[in-house]
Amino acid sequence: MIKEINRKIEALLDKVEKPSRYLGGEMNAYVKQKRPGDLSFAFCFPDSYEVAMSHLGMKILYDILNRSEHLLCERFCMPWFDMADGMRQEGVALFSLETRTPLRDFDVVGFTLQYEMSYTNILEMMDLGGMTILAEDRKEEDPIVLAGGPCASNPEPMAMFVDAFLMGDGEESILEVSECIRQMRNDGAKREDILFALSQIESVYVPRFYQAAYHADGTLKSFAPTRDKVPHRVKKRIILDLEHAAYPEKMPVPFTQVVHDRIVLEIMRGCTRGCRFCQAGMLYRPVRERSVEKLLDLADRLIASSGYEELSLSSLSSGDYPCLEELIRALMQKFEQKKVSVSLPSMRLDSLVKQSLKETAQVKKSGLTLAPEAGTQRLRDVINKGVTEEHLIRAVSDAFQVGYSQVKLYFMIGLPTETDEDLMGIAEVAKTVARCYFATPKDVRMPGLRITCSASTFVPKPFTPFQWAAQDDLQEILRKQAFLREQLKLKSTFFNWHEAELSILEAVISRGDRRVGQAIYRAWQLGCRLDSWQEHFKWDMWQKAFDDCGLQMDFYAARRRPYDELLPWDFVDIGVTKQFLRLEMERAAGGAVSPDCRQGCLGCGLKRFEGVCV
């Protein structure tokens, strides 16, 4: 008969709004039996199932862990409010999708840090899973909590909650760390000794072995290890050979529709463009590619094993993939009979190929998305987005000629040096796109022009040339948004913008120090969770949380930081050097463009890593 806990879960599933989020049982999910000596790894994605199952990194690491003989990995996602509340009421601990095992029963609990606004979800998931939230309070037998992903590059705001961070590419380090914990646990080692052993693995940061001290003005005074042999600087891990790096040949196929419900093929990692606001562009250096041959082989296997009807290519800048046309043509040919469509996200304007547009349009027609980021050439030069109006005109004109009629344009407001003239430039770009549409002959263009302009608020991020920059304050952001709303009252043009408060908090946390963790903890206690879902974002509670902890949001977000300030993330060697970032910040101030580093080395610092940038 059904176990008591399963009965409770089944009863909850009958009540909640979207029960299919919690079912598991997907095709290609791994359900492994835990044998003595095995290590169980809970892979936690701190957002809804629909977001989690759209994420490539999780699928890669889930596959790597489960392919290892003595490891088994199960997935956890953030439950929605109704489910979380029901679980608390019924005494049901957060359970895995695969076997409904409670989170606290795993040997290792790993969180992926994709977005700062998911941090309260991590605390919520730990609490629902019956875990101790503060790292220092965890007992011997408690799971070891790991974290990785892009936001781990500034780990400090989460340092109170995480036992060890993994910096950089995780394909190798996640196995090394898991194997180390497995062997030491099997040998009965103490928690403290296991964590010390982890600190000796390259790219692993164990916060408990470091101490931060502060000046009277709140800035960081010193940051150093407190224990012998613990590294002063933590160097990120780089997978040099992407071609031979592990990549799944099967991926779980969700029943419910997820955000990116398709096979994702990572064609390339890293970007050489050097946009000055872009954290991913700096974090994922150097550029590494997979060969067309390898990708075609993977595509075959993944489509056959998943039954997906769509495949998309993924990278930071797919247009820069050297054999893009060849790849797309081969994929089209391969899948025409099977009616599998191929889509290309994140195209840059200047690398847009008319031919590839035509070919994608053959199978499935969707809107064209472009990201000029700024409205004037001056500001695009400041941020080093090397895109000109001619690029834009050519790209949209080509698109209109092959039958597109919907264009999405992404912009940022609040970029360093921005004036109202730059904002007016955004409206000018929209007008230019409309002109290109009407310049396309009537019998060629598709009816239904729709131009969507999205303006997000600039958030200065660690390890970018703008890491020292001040973010606009709330009032100024709101004024700029209102100004743009007026400017963009144009025919066939739609404007949407991001919530200003959310962008401010993102800026605070992304460049936060250890003390910010207190405010995150307090905000969660005050009921903040699922903050990135605008309707659930509690700005007043976040403000109270910072007040309660005696911290100023402006100190972290709206302050121009001097170059000689010790930054909380300085101890992480992410590849690019602080000197390079400073040089780029200075060039930005002068409106000087830096070329793509494929056209000549700019000395970003990656060359210090052996075998990189050959």
Place this chain on the structure above:
Amino acid sequence: MRLFVMYRLMPALRHVGHLDLMRAMQRALRRSGLPVKFSQGFNPHIILSLAAPLSVGMAGDMEVMDLPLAQPVLMAEFLSAFGRALPPGIRLVGAKEVDEDADSAMGQVYACTVRFDFLEDADALLAAVPQFLALQTYPMMRRSKKGMKSFDLRPLVYNLSVREGKLFAVLALSPEGTAKAEQVLEALMQLSGAARPALILTRTGLLNARFVPLEQGYVAAAD
């Protein structure tokens, strides 16, 4: 070639909705490599239909999919290829070949059988079964496109029986009228005054107008 394909939706997947199940079937068919038929148009999809949507929360023991194929395949080959391609919570029970011009599976369905598995004591509720069966009419309200509408549940319930603490129902399921397991439950709660016990509902079979199971004459899949 055209097939009626019988499958079981396990209780673990009883919360998978109708459209999600359709998509899962399409993807399983793609994985199977079988010669399916595609619709025309910009977004071609595999042609198939499920005989009757299952309510979310309900498992199914003998569900039926109506599936045309572009080329004939051996039954054994079909069963093996499709059986392997299904996710663990959907089990292939069997299949039978039908005439290309036979009525659709959806058009043939007239009634269904449902099993109520109670997870808590339901004696009080079940005591009302004879009382319900003795009634000539049982007026109820249901939600329709034009708001709440009254209907008579009783003639749509062909039979109820209790065995070993479980309730078995034969319910109308056709365009002329449909009785839902939830409505039967509600009626029994009203008659008995009992609270709703925790339970799992399983549709155990689909019947045609002669009350013959749609799967009759099928070839069973290997386990």
